[in-house]
Amino acid sequence: MKVLALALLALFVAHPARAIDAAEREAILLHGPWPPEATPDPSNRASGDPAAIALGQRLFFDVRLSRDLDRACASCHLPAQAYADGRPRGEGLRPLDRNTIALANLGGRRWYGWDGRSDSLWAQSLHPIVDERELAASGTLLRDRLEREHDAVFGPADDDEIFLVDIAKALAAWQETLVTPRSAFDDYRDALEAGDAAGMAAYPVAARRGLSLFVGRGQCATCHFGPSFSNGEFDSVGINYFLGPDGVDRGRHGGIAALLASPFNLLGRHNDDSARTTAAPTTHVALLHRNWGEFRVPSLRGVKATAPYMHDGSLATLAEVARHYSEIDLDRLHQDGQLTLQPLHLTEAEIADLVAFLETL
Amino acid sequence: MRHATLAIILFAAGLSGGQALADQPRFIDAHVHYSHDAWDRLPPEAAIRILRDAGLAQVFVSSSSDEGTQRLYQAAPDLIVPVLRPYRNRGELSTWFRDPTAAEHVEARLKQYRYAGIGEFHIYGADADGPVMRRLVQLAKEYKLFLHAHGDAEAVRRLFAQDPEARILWAHAGFVPPAEVRAMLAAYPTLWADLAFRNDHAADGRVDPAWRALFEAYPDRFMAGTDTFTPERWYYIGEHARWTRAWLADLPGPLAENIAWRNAATLARWQATP
Amino acid sequence: MKLALALAAGLAATPALACGPGIPVSADGLQLAYRIEPAAAVGRMVAVEVATCDGLALEGFDARMPIHGHGLNYRPRIAATGPGAYRIEGVLFHMPGPWQFVFDVRAGETTRRLTADLTIRR
Known part of the structure; x- marks a missing residue:
């Protein structure tokens, strides 16, 4: 009893304005621990293999992956910008429709890409290589250029398609190693779990208030759930998804169509796991119907470094994102099936708190 | 296997995109909105082109404001079935039934233009017995129009209590399970239901057994619709028509035709002159 | 006395024990029991094992979040695994909070819907 009282007192001392109730504590603890344990991808025989990881890292920066030998993965996924590019929408050989996704914490996801058109990191890594707007290469071209490096890791490939997939699998094996480091939030979360009042007190007060909004009234954690701050699914959050003057970005609807039509999905011959455990x-x-115009719920780990935001990069700052949700236009959402999002009418001070919290992730 | 079938449907849909679909089975889309943000983005000619490309025989259109419906109707009177929405802009969805000027607005528009129905409006529970909703039920009776109601079963029951002979199109079949839809159809012979924005009745070109039994028991009561609740969803109309035709093909021909267009055409025939 | 009460309470709380292991669900004298395997968690694809009583046939299954108005993003499939035994594959809870299982069962010529509320915490 005495111990409990002391612990409660400690909480009040750390944050005199408020105590933490059991529900909030549980909600906060769900966002850790971090980093997660690395588990190899069974669909990719290169996953976790040091030689493949080293090859993938080299190839990520290698212009031989592009048809015209003028660009690499790293031309858009810039290491200095959290492997994003800072632009609203990507610029390949031609302008792209969506924001360049930052590359981190990619292992073990169900879906990849803003529309989830890939069910493995290797299948997603293959798209930019062959997309005419991006690297515009092909399996045949890559085989001509990279056979020696490829064969040293994978052995000879039976055909050009397998060769292409192997290259993508090496790229994936390396990308799986990109993990955001522990953050100020993780230190706070672990201190909360351990009852370490001094550790908790080190967390900025504004961020702590923002965290309460995030897991509480804001209901942000309903979708931005768990240690990666994403439930790995797709949703419509009222962002315009027109494309040019005469079309739309079909989002998840198009993603599912592409996934099921793809020879590179986990039901196909390139899955290295005969048991299909991740399929x-x-x-x-x-x-x-609601998949039309839905986009990925992005992870918020390292989000401070990945502006601009949303699938089309239409919001420049985290404060704009918070304002978008705060004043969300319910007319843009269907009356049935989307009761999660409600206007919060946050004050500017609350928006600043929410941003302060997001910047600690 | 299921996904292989779906992939083929999607692939075929991709191939046929943009072609005229005149040889497609006849289909009426009973749930389309053309609201101010849609006509800002998609002028009437472009909107009509989308409807024609989808191979639609007719389209029930209601808009916030009604100006959108009138613009489309003028551009293609053979295609558009005007339905009068009480909303003057999209923000009125949850407040209109407490606003007497909404009923006045409907009354004034009815004197000015031709309509087949009043709706789609959103109404739940006891709100259906408020004076604004009551006035709309009276106007529907007076002008011989159907009511396109988005709401729960209780609201629909209250509307029928006000006018037992009302003709009501229950938007989204109330989003209730088939057993509850069945009970409502049994209780009210002049209740129809649209299937807009529902996925439970069919998947991958197959009709769910419980829904199939319901369609067979009430072959004259169902119709399909897209629900273009944002302007971007206008680009879903063609995809939705393909999706609907795929599951309709899983039903016996006459029943499929009823749901595809005959039931909607029956409702549209109540179009009245002022 | 205490023991007798405990036994009575135990019997009253587990009417579905005769059908099979799991959490009992009943309405109007119709009963089934379900188990989630492996343990339910947000983002984990799980299976639901169902045991029905008295020859009840399981014909449909869905899971919904009533307070949000949405269902699953995945389409579960039911397979009969024995007399009165079913395995539903492909259930993935994509949000924490209150969910509802919907079981459509057939008894003779009548179909009925049984529902079970559950909360997914993590």
């Missing part, structure tokens, strides 16, 4: 989401994914 169940692909088997069961449902194509729904």
